[in-house]
Structure formats: C-alpha cells, structure tokens
Amino acid sequence: MASNKMILEASAKHPQPGTAFQYGTAGFRMKADLLDSVVFRVGLLAALRSRKLNGQTIGVMITASHNPPVDNGVKLVDPMGEMLEGSWEPHATLLANAKTDQELLDTYNWLAREVKANTDAPAHVIFARDTRASGPRLVECLTDALKAAGAEYTDYKILTTPQLHYLVRCVNTKGTQYEYGEASEEGYYKKLGEAFKTAMTHRKTSGSVTVDCANGVGGPKLRELIKYLPRGAEGGVDIKVVNDDVVNPDILNSNCGADYVKTQQRAPPSSKANPMDRCCSLDGDADRVVYYFIDESNTFRLLDGDRIATLAASFIRDLARGAGLLDELNIGVVQTAYANGASTNFVTQNLKLPVVCTSTGVKHLHHAAMRFDVGVYFEANGHGTVIFSDRALRTLDKYEPKSPAQHDALKILRALTDLINQAVGDALSDMLLVEVILAHKSITVNEWLNTYIDLPNRLVRVEVPDRNNFTTVEGTAERRLASPAKVQQLIDELVGKYKQGRAFARASGTEDAVRVYAEASTRAEADDLASKVAGIVRSQAASTA
Ligand code: 16G
Ligand code: MG
Numbered sequence: 035m036a037s038n039k040m041i042l043e044a045s046a047k048h049p050q051p052g053t054a055f056q057y058g059t060a061g062f063r064m065k066a067d068l069l070d071s072v073v074f075r076v077g078l079l080a081a082l083r084s085r086k087l088n089g090q091t092i093g094v095m096i097t098a099s100h101n102p103p104v105d106n107g108v109k110l111v112d113p114m115g116e117m118l119e120g121s122w123e124p125h126a127t128l129l130a131n132a133k134t135d136q137e138l139l140d141t142y143n144w145l146a147r148e149v150k151a152n153t154d155a156p157a158h159v160i161f162a163r164d165t166r167a168s169g170p171r172l173v174e175c176l177t178d179a180l181k182a183a184g185a186e187y188t189d190y191k192i193l194t195t196p197q198l199h200y201l202v203r204c205v206n207t208k209g210t211q212y213e214y215g216e217a218s219e220e221g222y223y224k225k226l227g228e229a230f231k232t233a234m235t236h237r238k239t240s241g242s243v244t245v246d247c248a249n250g251v252g253g254p255k256l257r258e259l260i261k262y263l264p265r266g267a268e269g270g271v272d273i274k275v276v277n278d279d280v281v282n283p284d285i286l287n288s289n290c291g292a293d294y295v296k297t298q299q300r301a302p303p304s305s306k307a308n309p310m311d312r313c314c315s316l317d318g319d320a321d322r323v324v325y326y327f328i329d330e331s332n333t334f335r336l337l338d339g340d341r342i343a344t345l346a347a348s349f350i351r352d353l354a355r356g357a358g359l360l361d362e363l364n365i366g367v368v369q370t371a372y373a374n375g376a377s378t379n380f381v382t383q384n385l386k387l388p389v390v391c392t393s394t395g396v397k398h399l400h401h402a403a404m405r406f407d408v409g410v411y412f413e414a415n416g417h418g419t420v421i422f423s424d425r426a427l428r429t430l431d432k433y434e435p436k437s438p439a440q441h442d443a444l445k446i447l448r449a450l451t452d453l454i455n456q457a458v459g460d461a462l463s464d465m466l467l468v469e470v471i472l473a474h475k476s477i478t479v480n481e482w483l484n485t486y487i488d489l490p491n492r493l494v495r496v497e498v499p500d501r502n503n504f505t506t507v508e509g510t511a512e513r514r515l516a517s518p519a520k521v522q523q524l525i526d527e528l529v530g531k532y533k534q535g536r537a538f539a540r541a542s543g544t545e546d547a548v549r550v551y552a553e554a555s556t557r558a559e560a561d562d563l564a565s566k567v568a569g570i571v572r573s574q575a576a577s578t579a
Contacts (some may be wrong), residue, residue, distance in 0.1 A: 037184075041078070044182035048074040048175050052133075057126035059395040059543040061109025061118075063098050066168035069106055073172045075129040076108050076239055077159070077179025083122065084157040084185065086149050087113060093202035095195050096163035096172050097319040100248070100293035103286045106168045108176075115203030115214075115457025117397040124150070157185035157574045160201060161176055162193035164251045164319045164379045165280040169520040190219070194251050194320035196460030197222055199268035212424075214456070219258075227262025229452035230466050232445065234269050234482040237473040242272035245465065246302055252320030252461060253278025259462055271469045277302065292317040292324050293463070294414050300334050301326060312479050314468075322416035323461035325468060327479045335483055338498025339412035340377035342468060343367055345482060346420055347410045348385055349471045352452070354408075356443030358436060362429050368402045368411035370394050371513045371538055372493075375553055380486040391511040395543065396459060412459075419459040420467075422451050446474070489534060491553035492564035500546050501541035512540040521574045525567055532559050537567045548575070 048070045055062055055072055064073050075187070076094060084092045093111030101107070110118040114292025116127070125145055132138035146153045159180055163169035173189065180187045190201060197219060205219035215225045256275055277290045289292065290302035292315040307313050307328060314325045325337035347367050354360045366388045367381045373391075381389050389403075392398040396417050403409025408424035412418030422430075432449050435441040453470070455463040472482065492534035498504070507514040507522075515522045521539070529535045537552035547570050552564035 038143070040182040041139050042141065043137050045071075045074065045138050047178060049135075050131070050133055050138075055127065055130035057123045057130070059397075060099065061095075061107055062126070062130065063101060063107030063544070064104060065104055066098075066106035066166065066172070069108065069168075069172060070175045072130045073108050073175040074179045075132070076110065076126060077176045077185075077383075077393065078138075078183050079122070079126050079129055080110055080159045081157040081180060081183035081185035082142070082146055082151050082153070083110065083112075083118070084159060085146075085153065085155045086151040089156040089158055091158040091160055091202055091205045093198050094159060094161040094176060095198045095319075096165065096169055096176070097195055097251075098164075099195070099319045100291060100317040100320070103284050104290075106166050106172060109171070111199050111202045113202065113206040114529065115199040115399060117458075120397065132275050152182070157183065157184050158205075159187045160190060160198070160205065161187065162190040162198045162201075164195075165192060165283060165286065177331050185410065188561065192251055192254075193219065194255050194460070194462065196321050196455050196458050196463065199457035200455060208269045223259050223262040224410070225452055226259060226463060226466060229449045230263055230270070230470065232449035233453055233470045234264065234271075235445070236269070236472060237470075239266055239270050239271045239469050239473045240476075241312060241480070242266065242274055243465070243469060244274040244276055244305075244307055244311060246276050246289050246295070246305070246313065246315040247278040247320075248294075248316055248318045249277050249279050249285045250291070250316070250318035250320065251280065251281075251286065251316075252316040253280055255320065256316075256462060258515075263414070263466075271466075271473075277304065279543055291315050292322045295326060295342050296324050296336070296338060296415055299336060300330065310478070310480065312472075316465075317416070320461040321459050323464050324416040325479065329480065337479060337482060339414045339416045339418050340369070340373050341482065342416070342464060343369065343373075343410050343412035343418060344377050344380050344385075344485065345471050346467060347381055347387055349474065350410065350447070350486075351385055351387060351410055352418065353443045353447045353450075355578045357440050357447060358435070359429065359444075359447075360540040361432060362433075363407045363426055365408040366390060366403070366406035366410070368392060368399045368409060370399065370413055371511055371540075372414045372551055373423060374414070374488045374491060375534070375536055376486050376489045384486075391513070393512045394540070400458070416461070417459045419456070419464065420454045421456055427451060489553040489555065490557040490560040491551065492560050494550040494552075494564050494568045495542075496539075496548045496550060496568050496571045496575070497546070498571070499548055500575075501548055503575065503578045504539065504541040504548050504571075506540055513538045515539060518574045518578045521570060524570045528566055529563065529569070535559070535563055537563050539567060539571050
C-alpha cells in the first residue's frame with residue numbers, strides 16, 4: 035500500500051539536483067550522476083501508468099544506448115511493448131522537475147487525480163538495464179520508488195532494450211489470443227531460434243557475418259542467442275562476435291558500434307575484416323543495426339537502415355506474391371526525411387509500394403507503420419522493424435495455399451512474423467532477418483548494395499544559441515521550417531538550383547543543435563548545398579538570438 039509518508043521519505047534519499055529535465059525522443063538521457071532523482075520519479079510514474087491501465091505491466095529500461103559510458107538514461111515501455119504514449123511524456127517531465135520532496139508528492143497526487151489513477155490499486159512494473167557501471171545504483175533508485183508507491187516489480191537484470199520490450203508484451207498478452215511468447219529471456223531466444231530455423235529451411239548463408247557489439251549488452255546476449263541458432267553447415271549462419279567486452283565498462287561505444295560506423299562512415303579501427311566480408315554493428319543497447327563491408331578497392335560501403343528497409347520490403351512483397359496474397363495485404367514502407375531519395379524512389383518505382391514519411395524518432399515511425407497490414411519502418415541510422423497487423427496475422431493464419439510454391443512462401447512469411455520483433459526495432463532480430471533474406475535471394479553484400487545507387491548526401495550539425503527558435507511546419511514530417519521567418523524561403527530558393535537537390539534543416543531532439551541534410555546528383559553539389567544551407571541556418575540563428 036502506497037503512503038504519502040513513504041514516498042516523502044524515499045524521495046529524500048534522491049534529491050533533485052537543480053537541473054531541468056525533459057523526457058525526449060529517447061526518454062531521459064544525460065550524465066549518470068544527475069539521474070538518481072529522475073529514475074526515482076520515473077518509478078513513481080511507471081506505477082501510476084500501470085494503475086491507470088488496470089494493473090497491466092509497464093516496463094522501465096535503464097540505458098543510454100550509443101552515448102558514452104558516463105551517461106545513462108531511462109525510458110518507459112507501454113503494455114504492448116511500444117514506447118510510452120506521447121501524452122504521458124509531459125507527466126514524466128513534470129515529475130522530474132519538481133524541486134522538493136513535498137512538491138514531488140503534491141505533483142504525484144495531483145497527476146493521479148488528473149489521469150484518474152487510483153494510487154491504491156495494484157501496479158506491476160518490470161525493468162532491466164544495460165551494462166553501464168551506473169546501472170545498479172540507478173536500479174536502487176527505481177526500486178526505492180516502486181516500493182514506496184506500493185508496486186509489484188520484477189528485476190530482469192541485464193537485457194537489451196528490445197528484450198525488455200519483448201518481455202513487457204509477453205507478460206501483458208499471456209493467456210489471451212494475442213499471446214506473444216514465453217515471458218523469459220530464454221523464451222526470447224527460443225522464439226527467435228525456431229523462427230530462424232523455419233525461415234532458413236533448404237537455404238544456407240554464404241560465408242559468415244561479423245557482428246560488432248559496441249562492447250555493450252548486445253555481446254553477451256548475442257552469444258546466448260547463437261546457442262539457439264543452427265550453424266552455417268546445418269543450414270544456419272556462422273556468426274563471429276567482436277567488440278563484446280562488457281567487463282571494462284569504459285570501452286562501451288568507444289570507436290565501435292552502429293553509431294560510430296554510421297556517423298564516421300568507416301569500420302571500427304579494430305576491425306580485422308577482409309574485403310567483401312559481411313559485417314554489421316549494433317549500438318550499445320542493441321536496438322540499432324547497420325551492415326557494411328570493405329569493397330575490392332578498399333572502400334568502405336555502408337548498408338544502413340534505408341538499405342535494410344528496401345531489402346525487407348522487396349523480400350516480403352515477393353513472398354506475399356508467391357503465396358498469392360499480394361492483393362490481400364497492404365504492404366508499405368515508413369521512412370523519415372533522412373532516408374536517401376534513391377531508396378524512396380526504389381520503393382515507389384521498382385517495388386511499387388507506398389512510402390510514408392514521418393518525423394524523426396521510433397515512435398512516429400511505429401505509429402505510421404501500424405496503418406499498414408505489413409509496415410516496414412526504418413530510420414537511416416538503423417532503428418527499425420517490420421510490423422504485421424492483426425488482420426495480416428489472421429490472413430496468414432487461415433490462408434489455404436493452392437500450390438507447393440504458395441505453401442513454401444506462406445511458411446516463410448509466417449516464420450517472419452515470429453522472427454521479427456513486433457514490439458520495437460531489435461538489432462539481433464533485424465540481423466537475423468537480413469541473414470535470412472540474403473540467403474533466400476542468394477546475394478552478396480555487394481549485390482545488395484547494387485540494387486540501387488544512393489544519391490550523394492551530407493549531414494551537417496550546426497550549433498545554435500537556441501534550437502527552440504527552429505520550429506517545423508506541422509504535417510511536413512520536419513521537412514519544412516516555420517521559423518525563423520524567411521529561412522525556409524531561402525532554403526527553397528537555393529535547393530532549386532541543384533540537380534536532384536533536396537535539403538532540410540530541423541532542430542535536434544537530443545542535443546542543442548540544428549541538423550542540416552542535403553542530397554544532390556553529385557558529391558560536390560551535395561556538399562555545396564549542405565554547407566550553404568548550414569550558412570543560412572547559422573545567419574538566421576544569429577539574427578534571432
Ligand atoms: C533518438 C531516437 C532516434 C532518432 C534520434 C534523433 C528513439 C528510440 N531514438 O535517439 O530514433 O533517430 O533520437 O536524434 O526514438 P536527433 O533528434 O538529435 O536528430
Ligand atoms: Mg539504441
């Protein structure tokens with residue numbers, strides 16, 4: 035039973051450090067030293083959220099993903115394993131910013147009345163953390179809150195972010211017609227392992243895949259998953275695990291991992307890969323993956339989230355056609371404005387599938403993907419998954435194949451619905467999906483790359499005095515600026531001068547900067563466009579400061 039006195043006493047152990055916090059695209063994230071009170075308060079909110087949702091289980095993940103080891107973060111997971119509902123983000127911010135213990139208690143009780151949650155009703159919370167040194171301390175802050183709020187909880191210790199999302203969905207669907215899987219870490223491996231085996235029937239991967247685990251939680255979890263997967267010789271896959279040292283927490287995300295590879299456009303310096311070897315990198319909490327290889331002329335070649343999306347969309351479309359279900363299933367692709375224009379053209383013109391563009395951040399893409407029967411969504415940075423609607427699952431379930439070929443295609447499609455994490459983008463599951471597709475299409479990474487040619491592009495980070503001066507026009511998926519005045523007009527006039535030119539600027543949701551993206555038909559033009567748009571942003575930022 036929760037009591038005001040218990041919350042006050044527990045809160046006194048975790049005072050607010052006088053910092054202003056904001057629940058952003060990836061929850062709260064910053065220097066771990068500053069997070070004790072934040073995590074405590076997130077615990078209170080998790081209990082409230084569970085109570086609001088009739089005692090359904092809410093997840094709390096403690097991680098700072100690809101950030102440096104001194105950082106940490108915390109985010110909430112809703113009952114079906116999706117991100118916290120947007121309307122609750124301001125509640126998290128409000129609790130995190132209460133200055134004193136009494137103000138926190140008052141805000142908590144006010145919030146409970148506001149959302150109509152009974153603070154004495156049952157509450158269930160499960161949580162996990164990545165491998166950061168600050169994790170155990172932050173877990174104590176969390177459990178202090180859950181005890182004080184009278185919530186029942188389970189500590190799943192160290193997990194990848196997508197594993198926690200999986201567990202939340204399993205717990206909440208247990209015993210229903212939507213039962214997602216066994217609510218245990220082992221259940222996760224078993225589900226992926228069996229689906230992979232089925233999807234690989236009569237296929238084999240060529241060579242091996244080297245997986246850089248960013249020295250994060252993905253390393254030990256991938257080693258565990260491998261025990262459930264058939265090897266290459268058995269019609270499975272040979273996986274070489276590298277950068278999986280989690281004993282020394284200081285090397286997490288250091289010169290390796292998906293973020294390094296994507297932003298530096300190079301393989302980790304530690305890589306021993308030979309030309310044409312298939313490689314991929316996970317990020318620190320294993321919810322992002324990008325592929326790459328070094329080509330025969332020793333040039334680094336990246337296969338990012340756009341490439342995974344086009345590969346998956348083309349495979350699924352072919353399977354749906356093979357099964358005789360192409361007209362039954364509404365398949366679509368969701369991207370952000372950062373997707374290379376060539377990938378968008380490939381999907382609409384070659385695959386003849388619709389593309390939807392949304393704002394940056396997984397929750398926006400996930401939401402848009404839910405409007406399709408099969409929604410393929412990826413950010414260029416490697417966050418993404420494929421989600422199947424209930425209608426799609428029912429269609430696949432009851433369909434009677436009319437030929438052996440249809441039977442085979444249907445079998446693979448059904449296996450994909452289990453292989454692909456339906457709750458959230460999952461690097462381990464996405465990596466297995468790519469391996470399955472490459473085996474089925476019997477193509478190399480080079481052939482995958484040559485499916486279409488990317489437009490040259492450039493991303494520039496512009497530091498500005500106040501990024502909040504840069505707002506976007508609603509409904510444009512952050513592709514057009516509403517303010518500062520005139521800035522969009524200047525960008526438009528400029529873009530018109532470049533062949534296949536496209537450029538946009540938006541305020542980052544995670545740091546104090548404006549990001550500029552530009553693409554054009556040649557490298558020189560893309561670079562020139564990006565630097566000129568950055569120049570416009572800089573001068574407009576200065577004039578509004
Ligand atoms: C967060 C988002 C990521 C997005 C990035 C954009 C999640 C889990 N993470 O890391 O999807 O690409 O922010 O950062 O949604 P930016 O706003 O600084 O460009
Ligand atoms: Mg991540």
